[in-house]
Amino acid sequence: MILLKNVGFQYGNRKILKNISLSVQKGSFYGVIGPNGAGKTTLMNIITGLRSDFTGRVYIKNKSITEYKIKELARQISVVPQQMDIRFPYTCLEIVMMGRTPYKSRLRALSRRDMGIVRRCMEMTDTIRFADCLITELSGGEKQRVILAKALAQQPEVLFLDEAFSHMDIYYSVKCLNVLKQLVDEDGLTVVCIMHDLNLVSSFCSEVVMLQNGEVVRQGRTETVMKPELIHGTFKIKVAKAGNSGLAVLPEL
Amino acid sequence: MTGNSLIVLVKNKHFKARISGFIMAGILLLAALISVNLGWANISTADVFSVIAGRLTGSSDLYSHLDAAKAAIIWDIRIPRILCAAFVGCGLAVSGAVFQAILMNPLADSYTMGVSTGAAFGASAAIFLNVFFLTNLPVVLFAFAGALLTLAVVISISRMGGYVSSANLVISGIIVSCILSAAISLLKSMSGEQVSAIVSWLIGSLAARSWQHVIFGFPVVIICTFFCCYYAEDLNILSLGDREARNLGIDGSKLRIIFLFCGALITAVCVSTSGIIGFVGLVVPHLLRSLVGSDNRLLIPLCALTGAVLLLLADTFARSFMNVEIPVGVLTTLLGGPFFFYIFRKRNKIIQ
Numbered sequence: 224m225i226l227l228k229n230v231g232f233q234y235g236n237r238k239i240l241k242n243i244s245l246s247v248q249k250g251s252f253y254g255v256i257g258p259n260g261a262g263k264t265t266l267m268n269i270i271t272g273l274r275s276d277f278t279g280r281v282y283i284k285n286k287s288i289t290e291y292k293i294k295e296l297a298r299q300i301s302v303v304p305q306q307m308d309i310r311f312p313y314t315c316l317e318i319v320m321m322g323r324t325p326y327k328s329r330l331r332a333l334s335r336r337d338m339g340i341v342r343r344c345m346e347m348t349d350t351i352r353f354a355d356c357l358i359t360e361l362s363g364g365e366k367q368r369v370i371l372a373k374a375l376a377q378q379p380e381v382l383f384l385d386e387a388f389s390h391m392d393i394y395y396s397v398k399c400l401n402v403l404k405q406l407v408d409e410d411g412l413t414v415v416c417i418m419h420d421l422n423l424v425s426s427f428c429s430e431v432v433m434l435q436n437g438e439v440v441r442q443g444r445t446e447t448v449m450k451p452e453l454i455h456g457t458f459k460i461k462v463a464k465a466g467n468s469g470l471a472v473l474p475e476l
Numbered sequence: 477m478t479g480n481s482l483i484v485l486v487k488n489k490h491f492k493a494r495i496s497g498f499i500m501a502g503i504l505l506l507a508a509l510i511s512v513n514l515g516w517a518n519i520s521t522a523d524v525f526s527v528i529a530g531r532l533t534g535s536s537d538l539y540s541h542l543d544a545a546k547a548a549i550i551w552d553i554r555i556p557r558i559l560c561a562a563f564v565g566c567g568l569a570v571s572g573a574v575f576q577a578i579l580m581n582p583l584a585d586s587y588t589m590g591v592s593t594g595a596a597f598g599a600s601a602a603i604f605l606n607v608f609f610l611t612n613l614p615v616v617l618f619a620f621a622g623a624l625l626t627l628a629v630v631i632s633i634s635r636m637g638g639y640v641s642s643a644n645l646v647i648s649g650i651i652v653s654c655i656l657s658a659a660i661s662l663l664k665s666m667s668g669e670q671v672s673a674i675v676s677w678l679i680g681s682l683a684a685r686s687w688q689h690v691i692f693g694f695p696v697v698i699i700c701t702f703f704c705c706y707y708a709e710d711l712n713i714l715s716l717g718d719r720e721a722r723n724l725g726i727d728g729s730k731l732r733i734i735f736l737f738c739g740a741l742i743t744a745v746c747v748s749t750s751g752i753i754g755f756v757g758l759v760v761p762h763l764l765r766s767l768v769g770s771d772n773r774l775l776i777p778l779c780a781l782t783g784a785v786l787l788l789l790a791d792t793f794a795r796s797f798m799n800v801e802i803p804v805g806v807l808t809t810l811l812g813g814p815f816f817f818y819i820f821r822k823r824n825k826i827i828q
Contacts, residue, residue, distance in 0.1 A: 273719060297725030304719060310580055311715050311770035316485060321713060325725040329709055338483050355485055377724070 224249040224381060224413055225270060230279035232265055239265045240277070240437045247381070250411040252404060254418055254428030254445070258458060261434040263417045264305065267383055270415075271302045283381075297325035301379035303370055303387040309358050315369045316354040319345055322376030344375040347402045349395070363390030371399060375406075384416040388423075396420075400427045421462060425449045425470045433457055493774035496767065500781035504562070507785055511558050511792040517549045524550055552687065559694060560685040560749055561791040561804075562784040565756055567697040567746040569783025572757025573776055574704055574739040577715040578732050579642045582765070585757035586743035588646055589736070590630055590653035591623045595747035597656040598622020600674045604663045607670045615677065616692065616748040623744030626652060627736060639729055641718070645736075680753035680805020682791050693745045700742045701780050704735075708772035711735065715770070753805040755812025756783055762819060 225247035232240040240262045247253060255263050268274045270281055272288050281288040283299055291299075301322075309318070322344070323337045333341070345351040348368040353361060358369060367390050374382060382403070388396040404427055406412040418424050424431060424445070431448040433441040435457050441448045449470060451462050465471040512528070513521050523542055527550040530538030539547050572585040579588065586592045602618035605611045630652050634644035660678070664671050704711070713721050714728055714735070721728035746753070760783045761775065768774045787804070790811075794804045 271723075273722060293722060293727050294725035297723060302719075302723050307716070307720060309716055310582060311577070312765060313712075313770045316482060317712075317769070317771055320486075321716070321724060324709075324713060329706070332486075335483070338486075342482050354482060 226282040228280040232277040254424040257434035262437040301374040301377040312357040322373040348372040381413040514796040565783040565787025567742040568756040569760035569779040571739040571742040573761035589649040593653040593656040594626025595619040595623035619748035627740040679803040680751035681803040711772040754809040
């Protein structure tokens with residue numbers, strides 16, 4: 224689905240990413256983890272076409288990302304950014320409807336089918352009751368759910384999430400992750416998700432990429448990467464296995 | 477909630493906007509009809525309409541019984557002034573909405589970008605040269621050139637690595653605007669006794685505007701307004717920021733430049749027609765947003781109509797109901813400023 228070959232990036236003399244090669248398979252749930260400043264967001268910006276001043280190659284469906292037209296790319300991938308401040312009082316319905324932009328032509332209203340997709344995405348994220356509310360009046364976590372609904376309405380093949388659950392309470396984090404997992408398992412969606420909660424990573428992701436200082440230190444099946452000793456090496460914390468697939472962070476360093 | 481009820485939600489909103497649009501268009505027509513009958517010269521309503529009908533149909537015998545001065549007051553003074561008020565009001569409100577969206581700042585307008593100040597500087601420079609070097613430079617064209625040059629300077633300052641961000645635009649707009657304001661003050665202080673020529677131009681007024689102004693400005697404002705209506709959907713997405721625009725398949729950086737140019741063109745035409753008229757560009761979009769929401773597809777056409785109504789009413793008031801004519805730019809700022817303060821406070825209260 225996505226292939227990275229020797230991708231590097233630097234700000235002036237500071238190397239942010241060094242020689243990263245990765246491949247992302249269709250229908251998998253990827254977690255990207257790493258300490259602050261590891262280069263997670265930069266990597267995502269490069270894969271999603273936001274930055275073009277990098278070295279190396281990025282291919283999406285065997286086609287170099289630089290050859291994609293901007294609208295064509297918007298039908299393949301969608302990004303939920305770390306922060307998105309919307310300064311105009313749009314209603315939540317208007318925001319989610321904007322997710323259909325890559326599929327509609329100007330001056331045309333959304334079709335019944337489009338509205339059906341919009342409704343489904345709002346139901347999945349439990350935001351349908353906000354349809355007529357102003358996005359500027361929602362709480363941080365509610366806003367993130369609306370933005371997730373918009374990204375889902377875009378019906379991408381790959382969905383990128385950068386800390387997209389950071390303001391949600393734990394109920395909605397788990398609920399939204401379950402929704403995504405279901406889409407991955409049943410509809411063949413590919414999800415690439417930057418997350419800090421190692422327990423949720425172990426519970427939901429099928430593959431994990433661990434970054435440190437701009438390099439991939441480990442990647443592979445979740446159970447092979449999320450091992451207490453590997454996590455201690457990168458994050459300098461102690462974790463213990465909890466339940467079937469979970470991880471619990473221990474208070475001592 | 478079902479899919480159908482979502483569609484109903486959308487339809488209701490469009491219906492409400494359409495009704496507001498019809499009402500506004502009605503008020504605009506009514507205001508124009510009232511305005512054409514008001515003024516110092518005492519001309520009866522029947523005479524007013526016979527002049528208009530005669531001029532429109534090209535049959536001069538309809539108003540040949542009137543004396544030529546009266547016919548000229550209607551056709552060459554009042555009507556051009558009404559049309560100027562309408563298109564300047566329309567232009568200021570539309571460009572305000574456009575600048576707010578592209579700068580992602582609900583408190584922006586053409587002043588934030590320095591475009592208006594650029595126009596004012598161009599006009600001041602032309603007046604200064606005309607007075608002291610006895611040249612005969614066209615003030616309107618200088619105002620126009622000043623606005624577009626300012627835009628070019630602001631864009632080139634805020635361009636970093638081929639990319640123009642809205643934060644950079646606001647900052648460089650404010651800086652350039654400050655410098656130009658100082659330059660205008662310099663011209664004023666060097667003008668000594670003749671300063672009133674510059675001052676009276678800078679204070680926005682629609683007095684003595686002719687058909688020339690209408691022919692120059694009206695088509696530009698109308699075409700640009702239609703352009704903005706056509707691309708209003710892109711403007712919505714642009715108002716979420718460049719990153720989100722790209723995510724949804726729209727090249728924000730390129731589109732922002734196009735809209736900037738369009739907004740600046742409207743501003744340039746408006747300021748060169750009327751001088752500085754404040755707060756229409758700020759208040760009208762803001763007010764309408766609380767009525768029909770932020771969707772620019774509904775907002776921009778309504779801004780066009782409401783801006784025209786507002787300035788036409790203000791100008792009619794300014795020229796008809798006082799013993800001396802007050803410049804309409806002063807009136808809109810005197811009324812618009814406190815009003816804006818009021819909605820600003822009210823909004824902050826809601827957020828808290």
